[in-house]
Amino acid sequence: MSGIHPFRVLRAGPLWITNGVITGVLALLFAVLYVGANIDxxxxxxxxxxxxxxxxxxxxxxxxxxxxxxxxxxxxxxxxxxxxxxxxxxxxxxxxxxxxxxxxxxxxxxxxxxxxxxxxxxxxxxxxxxxxxxxxxxxxxxxxxxxxxxxxxxxxxxxxxxxxxxxxxxxxxxxxxxxxxxxxxxxxxxxxxxxxxxxxxxxGHPLDSHSGLGLTAFYYALVLVVCGMLSANVISGQVDHALGYTHNDMGPLRLHRPLVRATRVQTLAIGSTVMIGLSSLMGTLVMAGAIGLMGMDAAHLPLLWLYSVCAIAVCGIGALALLAVFGTPGMLVVTLVFIGMAVPTAGATTPIEALPGFYRFLAEFEPLRQITGGLRSILYYDAQADAGLTRGWVMMGAGLAVAALFGFGVTAWYDRTGMDRIPVETKPGKTAVPAQGAARPGTP
Known part of the structure; x- marks a missing residue:
């Protein structure tokens, strides 16, 4: 056991440099993406x-x-x-x-x-x-x-x-x-x-007083995207804990499960299955909160529920794919893709036609814009297909296909090249070395 005081790590240069570079780049990117899109x-x-x-x-x-x-x-x-x-x-x-x-x-x-x-x-x-x-x-x-x-x-x-x-x-x-x-x-x-x-x-097209002056579709879409993105982070961590690859801190308690060997492809498949199952719950609760509790004006409720569930599932699986491919830095990539580049290009505050060229390019495929367009059709335009609903469905399908191909394709390559999730010490021919502080067999 090392006798070094924990606070001595504050003297380590890499700790400051690594975190400084990451947080500095995030601050610069968000400033450029948000302010640059709306400045003129x-x-x-x-x-x-x-x-x-x-x-x-x-x-x-x-x-x-x-x-x-x-x-x-x-x-x-x-x-x-x-x-x-x-x-x-x-x-x-x-x-x-x-x-x-x-x-x-x-x-x-x-x-x-x-x-x-x-x-x-x-x-x-x-x-x-x-x-x-x-x-x-x-x-x-x-x-x-x-x-x-x-x-x-x-x-x-x-x-x-x-x-x-x-x-x-x-x-x-x-x-x-x-x-x-x-x-x-x-x-x-x-x-x-x-x-x-x-x-x-x-x-020229009056809206109900509970339509947020035409912004409820955007904020509802933002809720769906955030639910998918954040739940992917939670599900990814909980799947790793259930398979025994990571511990789970619950306040002062640290829980660890026995290792269940799983490839990266299997892990992503498990997480995606959980995401699909929980999307129904999240979509239902989003509707209950927005419409039932807050009184948002809405029509075509069965269609709105189905669209909400699918939007959460697609965003969640997309985020899980990025987390599986990039690992720990994946959450930063997820944040940039689903929030950093998505909000300024959604066309809800500043119209797409009033954005600089780079942002108009991003708006063609950023998920928040596509989901917002479909919700506008459902909430404001009587669910007309030509009012954005068809594009919303098509782009969600395309997004799901891209996420699946990217996520499962890259993780399958990781598995084939030996970069699997099985620890070296537990592979055949290797001697397992118990980690310090590991839970006794049979403990949760």
Whole structure:
């Protein structure tokens, strides 16, 4: 037994260097991943999908048929003001409502059917000085918080700016048509003609008050991923303890079981089986806590339960595969994959279209984004397949296949090359050397 005082290990350089490198790299990576993704979403925004609806039927003024709605939509599309940040999608009202209801649009700008007639009528009433707010043409800005609160806010700002610019453009045309009597108009009438359209903002896809302003899907998905990730760490340790490869500290008690020889492949298979079995319990309790205790708004409960159970199982098996391949450092890898790189790329806070290119690349396969998309479909879009549910199922299946191939493939290679889990002293031809402090045979 060594007579060295335990605190003397604090003088060991490798203790400080190893832990310093690991913790320092983690601190730097999390700062870069989290802050870097959200530091300037407006500047990084590219092709944020926003609907543009021209329902204007036009009007006749001075013996000429005009359609101000067509001119407005054409000028918005051609305008360089958005700088490629907004992807204006010209569509009809029905299509716009469908895409808002599937989360494909972050917002929309609607030119109503009576826009031209209201605008031209404004010219004639202005000449008599009888203009009023009731006669003003209206442009409607629709938001969509279900697609993401920040994305909806970015779309609202851009769409409102476009609507205000369109109003001034219409004002220039109305002023030109009334140029002869412009000087005779009251000041209030001239001001109104210069900026005639009223811009109204309303929710294009209303959500229940218990939907967290469109964020419950993200936080619910985060819970599922964390459950899978953390339970994998627990299950991995408990399987090792059950097989006798590690001891289990329960407060002041140290428990150790007799060694049961198992290959790395067998160990991973045991852990995956336990994960699949416990995923039903965890998925049920997540639903009970979120919906039953906290009152989260939700529909399609059987589908939500099945999706939750599968998401936990897939994330858990993926984490178990990483732990089996990388060993002790595996938990750091798991944390980076399922949390560090996943949260900024989930598209819940900052939309994917407003992320730097590297983060958009990660978002294509990071599990949290895929799971969030499926949950949005179930919670907000009536479980429509095209609203993210199909992609969620497909990506979970692909993730499970990749995890199984990677985990079992690498561990099988470990076993074949002699890097198995059987201690050297217990292999045939070797003399077992009992460890100090080992439990007596028959003790737990």
């Amino acid at each position: 979403p407006v500047d990084h925004m590219k092709k944020l999908p926003v609907g543009l609806v021209d329902a204007d039927k036009g009007a006749t003024a001075g013996g000429e048929h005009i359609n101000l709605g067509t001119r407005i939509t054409e000028s918005i599309i051609k305008s360089p003001a958005s700088g490629g940040g907004i992807d204006w999608k010209v569509m009809g009202e029905k299509e716009m409502k469908e895409e808002l209801g599937e989360g494909r649009l972050y917002g929309a700008l609607v030119v109503p059917a009576d826009f031209s007639s209201s605008a031209t009528a404004l010219t004639s009433t202005a000449a008599t000085g009888t203009t009023g707010t009731s006669a003003r043409p209206t442009l409607t800005v629709l938001t969509n918080q279900s697609a993401g609160s920040m994305g909806s806010s970015l779309a609202r700002a851009a769409t409102t700016q476009a609507a205000e610019s369109a109003s001034r453009q219409v004002g220039e045309e109305l002023t030109a048509r009334n140029a002869a009597g412009q000087a005779k108009l009251p000041v209030a009438a001239r001001v109104l003609l210069a900026d005639p359209a009223a811009v109204t903002v309303r929710d």
